[in-house]
Amino acid sequence: MRQQLPHVAGLVFMLCFTSFATVMALGGGPGATTIELAIYQALRFDFDLQTGAILAVWQMFLCGTLALVIQKWAKPVVTESSLKHNSGVPLPAALDSAAAKRWDATWIALVALLTLPPLLVVVIRGLNPHGLSVLAESELWQAILSSMKVSITATFLAMTLAVALLLASRFWRYHGLGGRADRMELIGSIILVTPGLVISTGLFLLLRPVADVFGMAFWLVALVNALMALPYLIKILSQPLFQVAQQYTPLCASLGIKGLNRLKVVEWSLVRKPLAQGIALTMVLSIGDLGAIALFGSQDFRTLPLYLYQLMGSYQLGASSTVALLLMLLSLGTYWLIERIMTRKTAC
Numbered sequence: 001m002r003q004q005l006p007h008v009a010g011l012v013f014m015l016c017f018t019s020f021a022t023v024m025a026l027g028g029g030p031g032a033t034t035i036e037l038a039i040y041q042a043l044r045f046d047f048d049l050q051t052g053a054i055l056a057v058w059q060m061f062l063c064g065t066l067a068l069v070i071q072k073w074a075k076p077v078v079t080e081s082s083l084k085h086n087s088g089v090p091l092p093a094a095l096d097s098a099a100a101k102r103w104d105a106t107w108i109a110l111v112a113l114l115t116l117p118p119l120l121v122v123v124i125r126g127l128n129p130h131g132l133s134v135l136a137e138s139e140l141w142q143a144i145l146s147s148m149k150v151s152i153t154a155t156f157l158a159m160t161l162a163v164a165l166l167l168a169s170r171f172w173r174y175h176g177l178g179g180r181a182d183r184m185e186l187i188g189s190i191i192l193v194t195p196g197l198v199i200s201t202g203l204f205l206l207l208r209p210v211a212d213v214f215g216m217a218f219w220l221v222a223l224v225n226a227l228m229a230l231p232y233l234i235k236i237l238s239q240p241l242f243q244v245a246q247q248y249t250p251l252c253a254s255l256g257i258k259g260l261n262r263l264k265v266v267e268w269s270l271v272r273k274p275l276a277q278g279i280a281l282t283m284v285l286s287i288g289d290l291g292a293i294a295l296f297g298s299q300d301f302r303t304l305p306l307y308l309y310q311l312m313g314s315y316q317l318g319a320s321s322t323v324a325l326l327l328m329l330l331s332l333g334t335y336w337l338i339e340r341i342m343t344r345k346t347a348c
Contacts, residue, residue, distance in 0.1 A: 006070045007070060007235070009070075010066055010067065010069075010070040013066065014063055014066065014067075014193070014195075017034075017062070017063070018034070018035070018036055018059070018063070018195035018197075019034055019036070020034065020036040020037060020040070020195070020196075020197055020290065020291050020294075021289075021290040021291065021305070023037050024037055024040070024290065024294070024309070025290075025309060025312065035055055035058065035059045036059065036195055036197045036198070036291070038055055039052050039055045039056055039059070039197055039198065039201055040197060040294060040295065042055065043201060043204065043295065044294070044295060049205060052201055052205075053201070053205060056198045056201045056202065059194075059195060059198050060193060060194055060198060063193035063194070063195070064190075064193040066193070067190065067193045119328065122321070122324050122325050122328055123325060123328075125317075125321035125324075125325075126321045126322045126324060126325025126326075127322075127325070128318050128321060128322065130318035130319075131318035131319050131320075131321050131322030131323075132322060133319070134311075134318075134319040134322050134323060135322070139302075139307065140307065140323065140326075142302075143302055143303055143304045143306070143307035144304055144326070144330065146218075146301060146302065146303050146304075147286075147287050147303040147304040147305075147330070148287075149218070150218065150221050150222050150225060150286055150287075150293075150303060151225070151282075151283045151284075151286035151287045151334075152283070153218075153219075153222040153226075154221075154222045154223075154225035154226040154229065154282065154283075154286040155226070155229070155279055155282045155283050155286065156226075157222065157223065157226035158225075158226040158227075158229040158230050158233055158282050159233065159278070159279065159282070161188065161226065161227075161230055162188065162230055162233035162234055162237060162278070163237075165184055165185065165187065165188045165234065166185070166234065166237055166238055166241050167241075168181075168184055169181035169182075169184040169185050169238070170238075170241050170242050170245050171245075172184065173242055173245075174242070174245045174246070174249060185234055185238060188230045188231060188233075188234045191227050191228060191230050191231050195228075195291070196224050196225075196227075196228045196289065196291035196292050197291045197292070197294075197295065199224050199227060199228075199292075200220070200224050200291065200292045200295045200296065201295070203220055203223075203224070204295060204296075207220075213296065214296060214298055214301075217293075217296040217297065217298065217301045218301060220292065220296050221289075221292045221293050221296055221297075221303070222286075224289075224291070224292035225285065225286040225289050225292060226282075226286075228285065228289070228291075229281070229282040229285050229286065232278070232281055232282070232285070233278045233281075233282065236274050236277055236278040236281070237271065237274055237275065237278055240270065240271045240274045241267075241271060244267055244270050244271060248267075272342060272343060273342075273343050275342065276338060276339045276341075276342035276343050277339065279338055279342070280334065280335040280338040280339050281335070283334050283335070283338065284331045284334060284335050287303075287304070287305075287327070287330060287331050287334060288305055288327065288331055289303075289305065290305040290306065290309060293305065293306045294306060294309070304323065304326070304327050304330065305327065307323060308320055308323045308324055308327060311323060
């Protein structure tokens with residue numbers, strides 16, 4: 001916990017600090033405009049490239065300062081635990097008492113009261129007779145198809161980058177080069193200090209003089225989504241991959257197991273669950289992203305979140321409620337399906 005709490009606190013702060021979709025969906029306004037929303041307005045509406053670039057640099061400076069402070073506080077802890085779980089060990093009496101259960105139930109109830117009502121409203125309002133007519137619209141299914149294409153491409157790119165970075169950092173960490181390994185993982189995690197709209201702004205300014213930015217929208221949106229998911233994949237996969245190296249590298253070396261054989265015989269069964277979680281999380285983040293597509297999207301290319309935002313902007317409340325329900329079901333269904341397929345036990 002000492003190692004992870006500063007990272008978690010910093011992540012929550014930066015997600016709130018760089019909030020874009022929530023402020024944009026609720027209208028924003030002078031008193032509630034975040035830096036990312038100001039960047040979007042400068043580029044998309046005012047076409048003020050200089051102001052957009054200055055705001056992007058300011059955003060990177062603030063988030064980068066916070067990331068450096070977190071990196072200094074969060075000292076890595078040497079892991080000596082095995083992958084075996086101590087199942088069957090009884091809980092201490094204090095943790096299994098009636099008071100402890102009431103305490104847990106209270107917090108679970110508070111969290112449920114915070115999260116469930118909005119989801120229930122989405123379900124109730126989404127099942128309306130007027131909004132159901134949107135299911136016959138070709139624009140809806142085109143947006144769903146675009147969302148799935150972007151999410152699959154972004155997941156492939158993110159997993160490729162994450163595995164490449166983690167294999168290198170694991171090798172160095174196993175051979176006592178922890179500082180070099182930390183710097184390697186920091187390369188991937190540094191994306192947290194550059195929010196999605198800032199990366200999109202950089203790509204927009206870089207490619208606009210030499211290429212049709214909106215013609216490359218699909219690949220740019222997929223790339224931005226992949227980079228935004230990279231820090232989460234590193235956090236999910238870093239510890240399991242290193243634990244596998246700690247426990248099984250000497251055995252694999254003595255038996256001559258390496259390359260794809262090591263992946264199939266040893267590593268796959270041990271990292272399959274965190275890998276499924278990482279893939280599912282990446283796809284859901286990409287399906288629900290509004291930052292990059294808001295800048296590069298158009299009438300010819302839009303994902304489901306952008307389609308939903310456009311319906312809300314034109315005050316088509318019935319249709320937007322139905323699309324919101326579809327977006328929620330698509331995200332939950334994708335997450336459940338990927339975890340179910342990748343973590344199910346196959347017969348030996």
